[in-house]
Amino acid sequence: MKSDVLSTTKKDVSENKQRLLERYDIIRSFTEKLTETLETEDFVIQAVEETSPVKWHLAHTSWFFEAFVLKKGMPDYESLHPQYDYIFNSYYVQTSDPHCRDKRGNLSRPTVKQVFEFREFINDNMHKFIAGLDEESFREWEPVVEIGLNHEQQHQELLLTDLKFLLAQNPLYPIFLERTRDAAADPGPLSWVEFDEGIYEVGHPGGQFGYDNEFPEHKNYLYPFGISNRLVTNGEYLEFMNDGGYGEVKWWLDEGFSAVEREEWASPLYWIKRNGEWHHYTLNGVEKLDLNEPVTHISYYEADAYARWAGVRLPTEKEWEAASKKAELKGHFVESMNVHPAGIAKGVTAGDDLIQMFGDAWQWTQSAYSAYPGYKPFPGALGEYNGKFMVNQYVLRGGSCATPESHIRRSYRNFFHANARWQFSGIRLAKDLHES
Amino acid sequence: MKSDVLSTTKKDVSENKQRLLERYDIIRSFTEKLTETLETEDFVIQAVEETSPVKWHLAHTSWFFEAFVLKKGMPDYESLHPQYDYIFNSYYVQTSDPHCRDKRGNLSRPTVKQVFEFREFINDNMHKFIAGLDEESFREWEPVVEIGLNHEQQHQELLLTDLKFLLAQNPLYPIFLERTRDAAADPGPLSWVEFDEGIYEVGHPGGQFGYDNEFPEHKNYLYPFGISNRLVTNGEYLEFMNDGGYGEVKWWLDEGFSAVEREEWASPLYWIKRNGEWHHYTLNGVEKLDLNEPVTHISYYEADAYARWAGVRLPTEKEWEAASKKAELKGHFVESMNVHPAGIAKGVTAGDDLIQMFGDAWQWTQSAYSAYPGYKPFPGALGEYNGKFMVNQYVLRGGSCATPESHIRRSYRNFFHANARWQFSGIRLAKDLHES
Amino acid sequence: MKSDVLSTTKKDVSENKQRLLERYDIIRSFTEKLTETLETEDFVIQAVEETSPVKWHLAHTSWFFEAFVLKKGMPDYESLHPQYDYIFNSYYVQTSDPHCRDKRGNLSRPTVKQVFEFREFINDNMHKFIAGLDEESFREWEPVVEIGLNHEQQHQELLLTDLKFLLAQNPLYPIFLERTRDAAADPGPLSWVEFDEGIYEVGHPGGQFGYDNEFPEHKNYLYPFGISNRLVTNGEYLEFMNDGGYGEVKWWLDEGFSAVEREEWASPLYWIKRNGEWHHYTLNGVEKLDLNEPVTHISYYEADAYARWAGVRLPTEKEWEAASKKAELKGHFVESMNVHPAGIAKGVTAGDDLIQMFGDAWQWTQSAYSAYPGYKPFPGALGEYNGKFMVNQYVLRGGSCATPESHIRRSYRNFFHANARWQFSGIRLAKDLHES
């Protein structure tokens, strides 16, 4: 009997291993697919401190498996190069001394070819390592590998947004991937989906992977609120601009208006006026602005100012998550390789449903990124992943056209500084439904 | 009969006016009392952008009454000087163009004498104005005057903290006011006051003055938590320092550790080591550090790092306010003219009561400063007062030894950037009581 | 016989002492006279790093006598305050650790009154010290005192230019000293005074006081050159401006144009356009620009650009000094208390004489400040006075309306960075007379 159980377990483990390895291969190779159209030169440059070179993303995601899995779990593991640990580390300061973040673009070596060799080397070792695990070890290491894969998916998105930022600096406006897209349909007037006062559960319900910052699921007392059925469009945002929005201090947070003046913001990032007409740089090259598409590449400050101008406000992350439970988890994600918000297809109308909750554009919430009640960081160096950034950043929800579909959840919390504009970040509105 | 009612009302109004004028005089003259020991030279300097010269505080608080009361409500009002409006404005950008904030210390004129004349001029006009109001007008203007008086009280505290910062830059370490204080008693070991899970009302209950940011009172779902019975002492903070706290990255928020390295922080602000012994600069001059006194002049980053090192966390502002309802609203405030946290008097023990909740030192909470559900700014230019700062700042509660006692409330929300250290800011701890 | 000689000598020494003490008193009291019209508040502020507070100038010039005379030569000398040495030192780093230069404005204490007491204390001690010197000691110490007095005179000029800079920041535009001046006469067209090719002696010929940087007198081979008979006027400079001079890159040194763009220069410092008419801030308050007055408060970059636009160039300091021997050493100096370039009196014409060579406005030369062949610094800490600044600064010659007449010489070398504008600095032109 016992042996039966054992053999069954063995089968399960080897199936689980198989599933994990397949998932590993799919995710790891998708990262590489994203770089297929690039020239060697595109892999190298760090345009500003906030971004990283493409080849750094390729290597750093591999380093993660080396540092947190292979070096810890594989007794005879030897690094491909002793300096890679130093060069490809990021902020995991408990692990090793990081090469200064704003200097990542100063490294012409290892070459792109060597970085791909490093990836292959890690992949080979990861396969060997996982294949060799017994049941108990597998149970121990699977969650770490899972974090590594989620980490890789995060960097898939960053790789694309950093790349877009880099290419947009170039007066030649290089095209990443030529795609034909249909024009977005008119989404119709914005309407409000309403929610009652009461206690709402927010946070990851467990049962599948989630980051430490999504836990624990917990109760929140919410007041009656409305949330907009769809994202704000380029056309609507343009009305704010044409109404002098960037010059009118009353719409802005104090630090927001300082940013407007210091950075000379007068439109979303990547917008370009040519012969009096608004265009924007996309990974398809420079295109005429589609007024029906969701506005994107705006900062928290701009999202907040727009909402004030519109007489409403941004949702809290609690409201957003409560509302999201009414919306289907579908949308335009990176798998389509469009890497651009798609707008609404012809024939579809937004109507009374919550649409564009997932994919297309991350949605700024008015919630500062902070710990949930009872929050516990992942143990050890992995615990530095999220908690140490819980200050001066704002939560975005829903994923974007650069997010992998398999990576997003209702409870997923993205976070950036209030002045960040190089992500695919957009606006969903909210408003109070009670008298105060 | 009617006339009786009227006369009664008249009496009421004139009593109310009388009360307001008395309150006006008390608060306005207390501001001036704070500067009695100063030399003319002490009024002039702006040591860093965050602080303002003493004479600017004296003038700006007067300008407030000119801009929001006299210019709007007194038909024949004429300014003492047409440029004062420009010079003494701050961030109320709807009102007039502010003289750049970091240049306030470049103005040697108007002289201190002229600034006091300006104060007198405003006081005379305010008396005339209030005396001349009929019942209806009084009802309209009383709340604006009330805001002006609260604004003045806020600047009383800033005047002192800015002055302390200035004097501390001086190798001569000037004494503001010589006072004899008893040494603080040993407050005994820190213990925890516990609160159950449930819905707690937070926010201003109405009925007396409050800032717009304290409204509306609203329900919050809190999980079981403990809050420390007293403030963290200098002695306890020194243990953190002696344990290498400032050099250990794992205790720090990422931006906190950057601040430590950039600013070369190795102790709270104003601490000085002399011959191997810790001293600190106080408004009494340089004193040996009293280990039993509450630690103060620390940033949010330091408060957070200390809490992590201690294995617990900072309270949320909701928890703090919920707990505060169990504590008496008393403590060491500016009226004593000590302008230094007093510690615990001999014979008192902290025990199981919540002590030091008010006065002594502002207590950093882990809550980003943001709008309550249903928040509505004050109308017009006064509405710029609070809402426009609702980003990248953290809430402090409880008031300090530099706060007027009549100014503080349980619902009072102070807020500063996470790196601010020149306020009397200290630490109260909290911890979760539930399993997540 | 011998005794006769001795007695004669004694008489000489005591006469020399008397002369030195008189000179000491005249110069020291003139510094104080310059501050007679100031309010206490005007003494305190440092508007930008390059400038110092008035009270710092008053104290630092006294500190010089303490550090280089009294502490070294008076055996029983005791400082008035042990910290003054630290606070009022400047860059004489061999002497004691300086209080950081850009923080001089953070010191409200010692008060202005205490600083005047410090001056009196130093004066008393200097009188005692000099009175007590024997012949040999007098010969040793006289040159050091002489340096101290020249140092004081330099700071008289800086006190005024720093003060002007400070008051000009104030929207109230305070008046330093109300004076009535005649309008300047039309100086007539600019003409050229010509000099032949040959060897010219440049440098201090000895026999009276000079700074180390003026020595030794030495030969220079000069090519035939012309130098303008007078200074460039406001009116002529305005033509350059009206011709788009500030926007035309071809007139500018590369770093000059960067400064124009970075600092948004569009006119000389202190020029203000009111209702379409040019005014400028003077120590008399804001005045309408007098087109006949010499232009002043311009940087080396602007002087150089103007000269290029005019098709000529700035003189070298060798040319200037060679030419200066043809000019009378007279002009408008600080003793007049005008502290403003005076222009040409009515009835005078510039003609073929070199006028305005001294006083009115320092004249930028195209010569980088460097050592003469055979240069030897003063010995000891005094030698840090000049040599250590011999990099990245440009020589100005002739003195200004803020320079004491008794301080200036043909060989006198002033020097500032190419972007400095707060001195009374103007333009004299030169041109080549040979074919290259």
Added chain:
Amino acid sequence: MKSDVLSTTKKDVSENKQRLLERYDIIRSFTEKLTETLETEDFVIQAVEETSPVKWHLAHTSWFFEAFVLKKGMPDYESLHPQYDYIFNSYYVQTSDPHCRDKRGNLSRPTVKQVFEFREFINDNMHKFIAGLDEESFREWEPVVEIGLNHEQQHQELLLTDLKFLLAQNPLYPIFLERTRDAAADPGPLSWVEFDEGIYEVGHPGGQFGYDNEFPEHKNYLYPFGISNRLVTNGEYLEFMNDGGYGEVKWWLDEGFSAVEREEWASPLYWIKRNGEWHHYTLNGVEKLDLNEPVTHISYYEADAYARWAGVRLPTEKEWEAASKKAELKGHFVESMNVHPAGIAKGVTAGDDLIQMFGDAWQWTQSAYSAYPGYKPFPGALGEYNGKFMVNQYVLRGGSCATPESHIRRSYRNFFHANARWQFSGIRLAKDLHES
């Protein structure tokens, strides 16, 4: 007869064309040879603003011929790409709007391959253009081509020094070109070559190419001076370091010591201490420091401080040039592909001859970069080449191991800011021989 002359002339022109084209091909192809060992990634990065990416150098030198020759002289010339003019321009602001200097490293496109295609395209057109010129046109265009070739040679040196700076940032310390070199011989004690007082001619004597800043040749009155027979060695510089040179303020110019403190300089650039022994990064990789080699990669500030410490001074550029006429124009240049100062070969002694005057290391002079008497810029946009930098830079003489031998002259004036360290810059000493 006439026809004979003509035909002779024709022959001469075609010979001259031939000579020019050969020279063109040699210089242009040598630039490319310098990049043969590089990876594509090495061409792309701009490590700091002062440096440029390798591919920018390759393209910019080609752009020069396009902008100043082909676009002006070839009627039917069409650019390969309309944006290249904008992207590869530098500071020739009269020509077209430059792409901001500090952003050159943000351009991943055009690719390295495309840049080489651009070079070939320019070369083809230049060949066509020159081949098609008649005699008169050739006389007109030859000097412009000559400037273009000299410009290319300057960028050959910059390409190498910028590349060295880039590779040195990399913890992998990549090797540019592996070379075996003999250890330098002991050069023997430093001795002085003496020169008499008198008039010396300095500047380009004409007859061959020179930059505008070398003209006109002109007389200078020099005082008797000695100049060191050889360059200062690593070993000698190390004595200065070991004597605490970097910490002793008295050796330093005021701005020099500020740079030491701000930049935390404690050795020449590229020096690395490993296990207590000094190494330095070279284009051969990290090597143990050879004490007999000339010290290099030091700033003007360091050269000046070393000279002061040694009790002497740096030469003026006039002295250097006067002395150089006694030295042979030979040395270690870039043609050897060592790109490292070679030191003295075994068996050679420095002795009384002036050695190492050319090649090895540029020699800082104490002369600010300025115009010679009678200086005239090249006409038009080419005139922006040199004159506009004549402020706040210091002259270096003699060329280095990264300079082409055919590019250097006795009258050649290189110039950099006083804090520049990434050039091969070293020290030759001088001293006064007269009493002042």
